[in-house]
Amino acid sequence: MTPTPLPATPPAPRAVAAVIPAAGRGVRLGPGAPKALRTLGGIPILVHAVRALIRAREVSLVVVVAPADGVAEVRGLLDTHGLPESKQIKVVAGGDTRQDSVRLGLAALPDDVDVVLVHDAARPLVPVETVDAVAAAVRAGAPAVVPALPLADTVKEVVPEPGGGPEPVVGTPERARLRAVQTPQGFRRDVLAEAHEKIASNGDGATDDAGMVERLGVEVVVVPGHEEAFKITRPLDLVLAEAVLARRRASDAF
Numbered sequence: 001m002t003p004t005p006l007p008a009t010p011p012a013p014r015a016v017a018a019v020i021p022a023a024g025r026g027v028r029l030g031p032g033a034p035k036a037l038r039t040l041g042g043i044p045i046l047v048h049a050v051r052a053l054i055r056a057r058e059v060s061l062v063v064v065v066a067p068a069d070g071v072a073e074v075r076g077l078l079d080t081h082g083l084p085e086s087k088q089i090k091v092v093a094g095g096d097t098r099q100d101s102v103r104l105g106l107a108a109l110p111d112d113v114d115v116v117l118v119h120d121a122a123r124p125l126v127p128v129e130t131v132d133a134v135a136a137a138v139r140a141g142a143p144a145v146v147p148a149l150p151l152a153d154t155v156k157e158v159v160p161e162p163g164g165g166p167e168p169v170v171g172t173p174e175r176a177r178l179r180a181v182q183t184p185q186g187f188r189r190d191v192l193a194e195a196h197e198k199i200a201s202n203g204d205g206a207t208d209d210a211g212m213v214e215r216l217g218v219e220v221v222v223v224p225g226h227e228e229a230f231k232i233t234r235p236l237d238l239v240l241a242e243a244v245l246a247r248r249r250a251s252d253a254f
């Protein structure tokens with residue numbers, strides 16, 4: 001008699017974690033508390049960002065990277081804002097640059113995590129659909145995924161003039177081929193860890209995580225971003241964020 005084949009062992013479930021760098025000062029926003037701790041609609045920007053990521057069904061753990069002198073304050077803040085207990089939230093100390101902070105967040109991930117979403121605390125209004133789309137693209141096999149939008153402005157490449165004088169234009173890249181990149185950026189954990197080990201440790205910075213992965217020679221793909229995933233960088237961004245949040249709250253009230 002032919003033996004009945006045993007069922008194939010199902011693949012181990014892969015955990016998806018989010019790392020939220022929130023250790024920046026927010027110098028471009030002007031004087032005040034660290035940017036992530038300032039409020040938007042009466043709630044700290046960081047709390048909005050954490051809520052946005054834990055709303056994604058697949059995200060089981062969020063690592064918040066807090067200002068090094070503000071870990072206890074951030075832990076307290078998150079504890080008082082009634083976040084769901086079904087999702088684990090860790091708080092670790094950040095570093096001097098965004099890159100350092102992301103690396104410190106990665107170091108806090110448990111072994112079973114193999115998909116990582118890195119999301120700026122400074123993008124508190126990212127819709128859950130954008131988070132889900134990035135996670136789904138990584139799960140579908142892409143090693144690195146970034147949400148991005150086409151540009152409305154024409155872009156010039158210049159020779160920077162730090163003194164503020166006129167800057168000679170050296171080129172006009174074809175706008176249709178350019179994208180403005182947002183977060184969360186999603187990665188296979190091993191790919192992101194290698195990028196941080198090999199690229200960042202050489203002092204070869206990049207302004208986003210995907211930039212480091214590109215330098216490894218690994219393909220990065222773009223999925224549609226969202227207008228409301230903009231980064232709060234300057235005071236006017238905060239005005240826009242307040243308006244977007246007020247509109248959301250008004251429509252939720254109906």
Ligand SMILES: Nc1ccn([C@@H]2O[C@H](COP(=O)(O)OP(=O)(O)OP(=O)(O)O)[C@@H](O)[C@H]2O)c(=O)n1
Pocket residue numbers: 020021022023024025026027028029035036065094095096097098099101102119120121122123231232233
């Ligand atoms: N040492 C740093 C610097 C930045 N960030 C985080 O990286 C994200 C994107 O950075 P950005 O918007 O540039 O924030 P800041 O560095 O705070 O802004 P600024 O350059 O105006 O000081 C933010 O969520 C910020 O908290 C971080 O975790 N650690």
Ligand SMILES: C[C@](O)(CO)[C@H](O)COP(=O)(O)O
Pocket residue numbers: 098120180181182183207208209231233
């Ligand atoms: C990661 C990022 O938000 C993608 O647009 C951006 O590069 C962060 O840049 P910043 O220099 O920290 O503002």
